[in-house]
Amino acid sequence: MNEKKTNKLKILNDPIYGFILIPNALIFDLIQHSYFQRLRRISQMGLSHLVYPGAHHTRFHHALGCMHLMQKAVRILKFKGVEISDEEANALYIAILLHDIGHGPFSHALEQSIATGIHHEAISLKFMEALNEEFKGELSLAITIFKGEYHRKFLYQLIASQLDMDRLDYLKRDSFYTGVSEGNINSERLITMLNVANDYLVVEEKGIYSVEKFIVARRLMYWQVYLHKTGLGAEKLLEKVLVRAKELVLKGTKLPVSKAFEYFLTNQINEENFTDKTLKMFSKLDDYDVLGSIKEWISNDDFILSTLSESLINRKLPKVELQNEPYSKDEVLAIKEEVKKRFKLNNSEVNYLVYNGKISNQAYDSTQNTIKLLFKNGEVKDVIKASDHLNIQALSKPVYKYYMCYPKK
Amino acid sequence: MNEKKTNKLKILNDPIYGFILIPNALIFDLIQHSYFQRLRRISQMGLSHLVYPGAHHTRFHHALGCMHLMQKAVRILKFKGVEISDEEANALYIAILLHDIGHGPFSHALEQSIATGIHHEAISLKFMEALNEEFKGELSLAITIFKGEYHRKFLYQLIASQLDMDRLDYLKRDSFYTGVSEGNINSERLITMLNVANDYLVVEEKGIYSVEKFIVARRLMYWQVYLHKTGLGAEKLLEKVLVRAKELVLKGTKLPVSKAFEYFLTNQINEENFTDKTLKMFSKLDDYDVLGSIKEWISNDDFILSTLSESLINRKLPKVELQNEPYSKDEVLAIKEEVKKRFKLNNSEVNYLVYNGKISNQAYDSTQNTIKLLFKNGEVKDVIKASDHLNIQALSKPVYKYYMCYPKK
C-alpha cells in the first residue's frame, strides 16, 4: 500500500464495539464525502431523546456500526468456509455503509409529512448512483447487491433481511443510547452463529434461543421505545408543524427557512421529478434546517404554526392516549369540539391540534424472508417450525394500537 | 452508633452492582459466622464451569447480591409510600441472606444423590434456627417471614415468588459470569417497577415488557445454561459418582474421604433424623470435600468408581443426547448392551455408565403466585391477562426433554 492509502486505514473509537476499523482507502473517501458527512446531522432516533435523554446518536454513527458488524460477519463466514471474494466483501461494506444515506431530517419526519412521494431507500440509491459516477464505477457491485440483483442472494440478506447488519446494529445501538437495557441484543453472538446454506443466510441450530430473544427484544424496543407514546406524540407533532409550514408556504406566506428547506416546502417531490438538483438540495438538508426554522416559527403570526412550534421546542407535548381499539368517530368529534372551543379554531385548523391514528408492530414476519436454522445434520428449517416452546408464530402476528393526541389542559 | 458497630458498616466490591453495603452489625456478624462463610466454598452453578469457564461464583456471593437487591427494593417501596418498619426491613435482609444457606456441595448434587431425604430449604431453616439461638432471638422475625407465616404477605413474596430477589440476582449473576449475555435481566428496572397493592407484590403497568423479557430470559437461561446438555451430563455424572461411593461405603469399602463427607456416605439422612450433629457435620461439608475425594478415587480399585471419577476430573464427559420424545426401552437396552460388552459390566454396573431421564422447564407458572400488574387506575391484573401480544400462556406450559448419557467411543 502506498503512504497515502495507509493514512486512510483509520481506527475510530466506538462506545459500543470499542473500535471500528476503516478497511480501505475507498471506504475512507466515501466517509469523508459531504453526502456522508451530512449524516452526522441526522438524528438516528428522531425525537426520541425527548423521552430518553441519551438518544442523540446519529445516522452517521449507525452506518459505521453496520459496517463494523459486516466486517465481523464476513470474517466469521469465511472462517466457516463460505467463499467471499475481496471484491464482494468490499461491496458489502459500501452497501451497508450507504444503505441509509437517503434519510432526511430526524430520519422519518420528512417522508411522513412534506415529502411523501418518495421513500428514503429510493433516495439512498440515488446517492449511491451519484457517488458511483464520482468514484468511477467503484460502487457498481455494491449497488447491484443493494438492489437485490446479485446472483449470490445471501450477500443481499446481510444487507436487508430479518437478521441483517442494519437491525443488528440499530437495536443494539438504540438500546445502548436510550439506556433501555432490556432491548440489548447480542449482535456478536448472532453473527457468530451465522452460516450459509444453499445461498441462504442461516443461523446454526444452537442459536435458536438467541433468535427468539432477538425477536422479543425487537418487540420490546418497538413498544417501549420507538412507539413510546410520548415520543410518538412528539413525532406526530413534528409532522404537523411541517405540514402546516408547507401549507402556509404554498399559500404564499414567507417563512424564515434555509434554502434547502425552502426547496422542499415549495415543491412536491416524488420519485419521478427527483432530479439531480433535488438530490443536491436534499444533500444539504438536515436536522439543523428543520429545528432551526421551527425555533424561529415560535414567533410567527400564524397561531397554529407558532403554537405547534413552541409546543415542540419547549417540550410542552400533546396529551397522548393509546388503546387497543380504534377511537370512535364520536370520541374524536367530542375532543375536537372541545379543542375548537378552547382555542377558537375552525374545522380545518383543529386537525393540527387533534389527531389520531393507528400504529402497528410485527416483531417477526413469518410470511417472507424468514429466519432459517441450520441443523447439524445439514437440514434447514424455518425458525417457527424449529421452536417447540415459544410461540414465535404468536410474535409474528402484527399488533395494532390506536393513538389520540390533543393539547393538554 | 458505637465505634464497634460502625466498623461493621462495610462496603464490598461487586463486579455486578459496583458496591454492596452491609447495613448493620448483626448482618455483619451473620456473614462472619462459619456457617455462612462455608458458602464461599459452594459453587453457585455446580459444574456449569465445565461449559462456561467463567462460572465459578459462589453461593456466598449470590446471597450478598440478594441482600443488596433487597435493600433496593425496600428503598423503592418506601419511596412509593409502602410502609416497612426498620425491623421488617432488617428481617428481610436476614431472610434473603440465609435463604440458601442449606445448600450442599455443588448446590444440588447431594440432594439429588446421597441425601435425597431432605430438601435444602429445610436445611436452611435448621441453620436459621440454630443461628437464632446463638443470636438470642434476633432472627425470629426473619424466620417467621421465611416460613410464610407473617401477616404481611408481600414481605414473603420479596423472598419467595416468581419475582423474588433470589431470581433477580441469580439470573443476572449467572448470565454475567457465564457470559451468556442474552440471559441478562434488568433487575434494577424490575425493582424500580415494584409496588404493593392489597398486600400483594405487583409490577406497575408499564413494566409489562420487562416482565415478559424477564420470563423469556429465564427460559433461555434454563435451556442454554442450566440444562445445557454437556453441563447436564457432568451433573448427572457427579451424582453417579456419589451414589457409587455410597454404595461401596455401605458395603464396607474404605474410601479416602473427609470426616464430614464420611458422615453422609454412611448415614441415610432425612428430615426426621436430621439432628444437631447432622447440622454440625453438614456445616463442614462443601465442594472441597467432594471434589477432593473424587480426585483420590481415580486410583481406586473399583472400576466403576475410578472410571467415573477420572471422567469427571479430567473432563472426559459422557456423550449426551437430548430429544423431545422419551427414549424407548429398546433404545436404552441397545445402548446398555453395547456398553456392557465394551467394558465387561454386569446389569447393575452398566447403570452407572448409561442413564437416561427427563428434564423439564416452566418459564412461568400461571397457576400459583402469579405475577400481577398494577394499572394506573388502581386495577390489578394477572400478567397473562394483561399481555395481548406475547403468549405468556405459552411460556407457562412446562417443556419436557429427554436425555440419554453413555460413554463416548
Add this chain to the structure above:
Amino acid sequence: MNEKKTNKLKILNDPIYGFILIPNALIFDLIQHSYFQRLRRISQMGLSHLVYPGAHHTRFHHALGCMHLMQKAVRILKFKGVEISDEEANALYIAILLHDIGHGPFSHALEQSIATGIHHEAISLKFMEALNEEFKGELSLAITIFKGEYHRKFLYQLIASQLDMDRLDYLKRDSFYTGVSEGNINSERLITMLNVANDYLVVEEKGIYSVEKFIVARRLMYWQVYLHKTGLGAEKLLEKVLVRAKELVLKGTKLPVSKAFEYFLTNQINEENFTDKTLKMFSKLDDYDVLGSIKEWISNDDFILSTLSESLINRKLPKVELQNEPYSKDEVLAIKEEVKKRFKLNNSEVNYLVYNGKISNQAYDSTQNTIKLLFKNGEVKDVIKASDHLNIQALSKPVYKYYMCYPKK
C-alpha cells in the same frame, strides 16, 4: 404528597447510571422550564463528535447526571453521620442542576469568540435569579450555596471543587460517549469514599489510589479528548467563523441568522450591559441557531466566511500541528505568506485561515482547594503529602502545548 406532586416523581433511563430519579416536584418543574429544556440543544462537548462520533450528548443530560450523583453523595454522607437537612439537600440538587445553565451554543464557542465579555458561570447565576423570582424564592438557598456564601463550606465543595459532582459526572460521561474507556472514572467509588472533616469535604484514606487514578484519567481526557488536535482545530475554526460573521455584520452585511443569534452578532455583551432582554435572547440561542446559520453561509459572497463555513460543515478541517515549544514569529510568518499567496488574501484576512496559540492543562491544582484525605486516626492530610509513590506534585504542574492551524494543501 398530593396526586399532582406524585406525578412528578419521575424516573429517567440513563445509559450510564441506569436510572435517574427526579426527587421532588420543584426539581421536576425546573427541568420542564424552557430555560432548562434549552440545554437539550447544547452539545456537551462542542465539536468533539467530529473526532469521536459518539459524543453527541448534551448539557441537559450532564446536568441530570450531576443531580443523580449529588443524591448519591447526600445519601452516603448522611449514612456516615454528616447532618444535611432536607432543605440543604434540595438546594444542592438545584444548584448542581443549574450550575451550567448559562452555557451558550457548543458549550464554549461563544464566550471564546463573540461574547467574550461575560463568563458562562455569571450567566448561570442570572438564570438562577430569574428562576428564583418565578419560583417565589424557592431557589434562594441554592443560590447562596452556589455563590459560596453559605456558612457550611463543604456543601459548596460538592458543587465546585476538584472533586465536585460536576467533574465526577462529566469525566465519566465524556469517557462513556467518546468510547475512550481509559478516561473512565469510578465516580461511585469516589463518592462512597467521601466524608466531611471540619466542614471540609474529604476522601477517606483508602481512597488514595482512586484519587490518583482520577487525576491521571482527567489528564488523559484532556490530552486525548478535550485538547485532541483535530477537535481543537474544529473548535478554533468555529470561533473564527463566528468572529468573521460578527465582523461582517458590524460592517453592515446582512447575514441569514435567527433573531436570537442576530442579537449577539450585533451587540457587544458584557456583564454590565447584560439585561433581562439579553437573558431572554440568550435563552433562545443554541447549537441550532449557530450551525443552521453556518450552513447557509457556505454560499455567502464573502470568501472567508464561506470558506470557513464549508470547511466546518463538510469536515474539511484545517491542518493542526502541536508542539511543546512556541512557534517562532518567522515560522508563523512563513505559513501566513504561503497561505496569502495561495488564496490571494490580505494581511488581515489571512488571520482567519492561519492561527496559532497556546493550550494548557493542569491535571491537579495543588495551590488551592486541594483534595484532602481523612486518616483513620482522624488526621487530615493533603493528598500530595499522603502519596509517597506517585508524584501527584508532578501532575499538578501545568503543561503547555502550542498549536498552529492552517489550510491543508
Add this chain to the structure above:
Amino acid sequence: MNEKKTNKLKILNDPIYGFILIPNALIFDLIQHSYFQRLRRISQMGLSHLVYPGAHHTRFHHALGCMHLMQKAVRILKFKGVEISDEEANALYIAILLHDIGHGPFSHALEQSIATGIHHEAISLKFMEALNEEFKGELSLAITIFKGEYHRKFLYQLIASQLDMDRLDYLKRDSFYTGVSEGNINSERLITMLNVANDYLVVEEKGIYSVEKFIVARRLMYWQVYLHKTGLGAEKLLEKVLVRAKELVLKGTKLPVSKAFEYFLTNQINEENFTDKTLKMFSKLDDYDVLGSIKEWISNDDFILSTLSESLINRKLPKVELQNEPYSKDEVLAIKEEVKKRFKLNNSEVNYLVYNGKISNQAYDSTQNTIKLLFKNGEVKDVIKASDHLNIQALSKPVYKYYMCYPKK
C-alpha cells in the same frame, strides 16, 4: 479441513471478551489434556476472594484469555504489514496458553512455602516438554519462543515483556472479577497500538497516554488488590499452614492428605530432583488437595496446625499492619512476647502466629525490556523519555512496605 478437525473449532463464551475462538485442532487437544484441565482447579488470585468475593476465576480461564488476546495481536500486526507465518502464530498461541501451566495450588502458595526450590516457570517448561513429546514435536517452535531462543525477538516479547498478553489479560481479568474497576485497562486499545520496529515490539506514539494509564492501573491493582493487607494476611497464613504441615510430616506425624499433596510434604523438591514422577504428582495437585486437607486439619491435635487451619477456613484472619518503615526488633519482640503468653507458646511456635516481612511493587521497570514508542517519523523512543508530563520515572522506583501479622485479640 476434515470433519474431526472442524469439530474442534469451538467458540467459548467469555464474560470479558464475549467470545473466545479455539483456532485449530491442536490447540483444542492441548486444552482437553488433563495437564491443562488441572488449571480449572487453580485459583488465579489465590485467596483474594476472601477480600473480593467475585475473584474465583481460574488459571484455566486466564490462559484462554491470553490466547484470545494473542489472536488479536497477531491480526493487528499482520494488518500493519508485520509478517508472521501461520506456524509462528500457532506457536505464539501455544506458548501463551501454556505459559502458566506450572502454577501450583492457589497460584503462588506452594513456591513460597513447601516447594521453594523451583519456580513455576521452570515447571511450565517441564510440562511443555512432556506435552511436546506426547504431541510428537508439534510444540517445538512454541518452546523455542518461550525460552527466548527464537531469532525474532518481538515474538518472545508478546509472551514475556512489560506489555505482554499475560499482563494485558490478567490486569483486565482481575479488575473485572474483583469489581475494582479503577484497575481496568483497555487491552484492546493497547493491542491496537502495537507495532514492530527493528524486531522490537513497540507502541505507536499516540498510545502514550494509554501506556501511562496502564502503568498507573497496574500500580493501583498491586496496592489495592494483590497486596491488599487482608489478602496478604490470608496468603501468608496459608504459607504458614503449609510450612507447619510439612514440619510435622517430616517429623513423622501422619496427616490426612491426598497422595499428590503427601508427595510434596515429604519431599524437598528443587529443579535438580524434579523427575517425571514429580511432574506426574504435580499434575495432580491443585487447590482442592490443599484446602480439602486444611479443612481436616482443623481438628488436628497440633495446636498450631489446627489454629492456623481454623483461622483460614472460617476467615478469622490475623490482624495485619502495614507501614512504610521496617518494624524494629523491639516492636516485633514485644508482639511475640504478648502472643507467647496469650497462647502459651515457645519461641519456635510463636513464629507461626507472629510474622513480619517486606513487600514491594515496581509499577514499571525502567532498566530492562522497557516499553518503547514508535513515532510517526520512524523514530523509536523509550516511553520514559517520550513522556514530558507524568513522571513515569517516578513510577519505576520500587516501593517497599512492611507488614506485621499477629492474632487478633
